[in-house]
Amino acid sequence: MSKKMWGGRFSLPTDKFVEEFNASVHFDNRFYKYDIKGSMAHAKMLAKQGIISEEDRENLLKGLEQVLSEIEAGNFEWKTEDEDIHMAIEKRLTEIVGDAGKRLHTARSRNDQVAVDFRMYMKEEIIEVQALLAELLKTLMQKADSENAQLMPGFTHLQTAQPILFAHWIMAYFQMLKRDFTRFADCLERMDYCPLGAGALAGTTFDIDRHFTASELGFKAPTENSLDSVSDRDFAIEFLSACAICQMHLSRFSEELIIYSTSEFSFIELSDDFCTCSSIMPQKKNPDMPELIRGKTGRVYGSLISMLTTMKGLPLAYNKDMQEDKEPVFDALDTIKASLKIFAPMVEKMTLRPENMEKSAGAGYSTATDLADYLVRKGVPFRESHHIVGSTVAYAIEKNVDISELSIDEFKRFSDAITDDIYQYITVRASVNSRSAYGGTAESSVKEQIKKAKKYVNEIF
Numbered sequence: 043m044s045k046k047m048w049g050g051r052f053s054l055p056t057d058k059f060v061e062e063f064n065a066s067v068h069f070d071n072r073f074y075k076y077d078i079k080g081s082m083a084h085a086k087m088l089a090k091q092g093i094i095s096e097e098d099r100e101n102l103l104k105g106l107e108q109v110l111s112e113i114e115a116g117n118f119e120w121k122t123e124d125e126d127i128h129m130a131i132e133k134r135l136t137e138i139v140g141d142a143g144k145r146l147h148t149a150r151s152r153n154d155q156v157a158v159d160f161r162m163y164m165k166e167e168i169i170e171v172q173a174l175l176a177e178l179l180k181t182l183m184q185k186a187d188s189e190n191a192q193l194m195p196g197f198t199h200l201q202t203a204q205p206i207l208f209a210h211w212i213m214a215y216f217q218m219l220k221r222d223f224t225r226f227a228d229c230l231e232r233m234d235y236c237p238l239g240a241g242a243l244a245g246t247t248f249d250i251d252r253h254f255t256a257s258e259l260g261f262k263a264p265t266e267n268s269l270d271s272v273s274d275r276d277f278a279i280e281f282l283s284a285c286a287i288c289q290m291h292l293s294r295f296s297e298e299l300i301i302y303s304t305s306e307f308s309f310i311e312l313s314d315d316f317c318t319c320s321s322i323m324p325q326k327k328n329p330d331m332p333e334l335i336r337g338k339t340g341r342v343y344g345s346l347i348s349m350l351t352t353m354k355g356l357p358l359a360y361n362k363d364m365q366e367d368k369e370p371v372f373d374a375l376d377t378i379k380a381s382l383k384i385f386a387p388m389v390e391k392m393t394l395r396p397e398n399m400e401k402s403a404g405a406g407y408s409t410a411t412d413l414a415d416y417l418v419r420k421g422v423p424f425r426e427s428h429h430i431v432g433s434t435v436a437y438a439i440e441k442n443v444d445i446s447e448l449s450i451d452e453f454k455r456f457s458d459a460i461t462d463d464i465y466q467y468i469t470v471r472a473s474v475n476s477r478s479a480y481g482g483t484a485e486s487s488v489k490e491q492i493k494k495a496k497k498y499v500n501e502i503f
């Protein structure tokens with residue numbers, strides 16, 4: 043005869059290796075707090091509805107408190123034979139309180155239990171991720187604010203395109219990460235419904251109060267459909283996709299930090315405490331942190347794909363495949379939290395090399411578009427002016443000078459519309475500051491952007 047809690051139907055004990063393969067207790071023990079909270083709410087509800095006695099209720103609550111403190115004190119042994127967190131806790135509880143422990147599972151199944159644990163866990167973790175994101179947003183906003191006039195080149199195809207402000211570049215990431223912040227908020231909102239009381243799949247024959255447990259556990263309301271409640275994992279998938287997008291943003295940011303800190307670019311320098319040296323080349327300072335964050339993006343995508351694949355094609359309701367839903371989430375969570383934790387101080391402590399940035403901002407004929415716009419303002423149609431400037435740049439390349447170094451006579455070879463005033467339009471600073479339309483890189487526009495960002499950061503803190 044099996045000694046398992048569910049062993050009544052079985053004549054053979056579980057095979058040892060099957061037991062190990064089947065067990066999730068060594069990873070789902072992350073849910074212990076929520077499993078206990080959920081059981082407390084369930085016990086209170088059962089008593090309130092007259093399904094268990096007041097005495098059972100008291101015993102269960104005390105017993106659950108004790109299990110909680112044993113786990114928190116590190117005195118709880120997670121045993122493979124207990125299979126999962128739910129059974130491990132219930133078993134210990136029953137050892138402590140006797141028969142009342144055996145009554146706790148009335149009107150409940152592990153299927154709704156794991157669904158409620160998981161959602162409670164995620165709700166708290168998302169708030170932690172958001173707090174780290176808020177910290178990073180604040181750092182970016184402050185960095186942009188303190189370096190609000192610094193020039194740098196902007197690229198397309200990684201070729202110099204037009205000069206921009208460093209603050210504008212930093213604020214581009216602020217905008218991306220701000221959207222990530224709201225994506226996490228959205229997914230939190232949608233998962234805020236309590237599946238407890240859905241039972242195995244079809245609901246329960248007992249007169250339970252699901253509104254009570256939902257509010258006791260801090261959910262907005264109970265879920266509406268018992269089948270959906272135990273089958274759905276889209277809350278986790280949605281979270282993983284928000285993580286994947288956010289990590290992708292961090293990865294692009296990392297990539298730029300890596301490029302900009304090379305000796306060839308030399309726009310920024312990462313702080314020593316965020317870099318390592320080579321074991322053989324003593325001159326090296328390697329940007330391991332941004333590289334790792336870029337590298338870890340793969341595993342976050344992996345978690346999303348793994349979860350989508352696990353769920354694809356599963357018939358309703360619960361299937362054991364779904365036990366595979368936790369580790370990808372844990373891994374993605376650990377990864378994104380660590381990446382965010384590192385990112386904020388890494389950006390805060392990095393220093394700029396203003397001369398190099400400014401010099402590069404003006405290199406590569408970055409103000410050619412300003413010359414084209416100048417001609418348009420003088421009445422030349424844009425397509426024509428594009429052609430004129432193309433030839434002017436080709437001429438300057440041939441002479442190995444910048445367009446600002448051409449004489450007015452040289453300009454006139456390409457267009458009569460160019461007059462003496464041209465020089466004031468094709469400096470790097472003028473180029474930047476002329477892009478003052480809403481959302482542009484002009485100092486005035488970027489200041490507006492930072493002002494709004496400050497307000498946003500204040501709201502989320």
Ligand code: ARG
Pocket residue numbers: 066070126152153156360362364365366
């Ligand atoms: N450990 C299981 C899981 O994480 C709990 C649910 C078990 N339900 C079942 N019907 N076997 O998915």
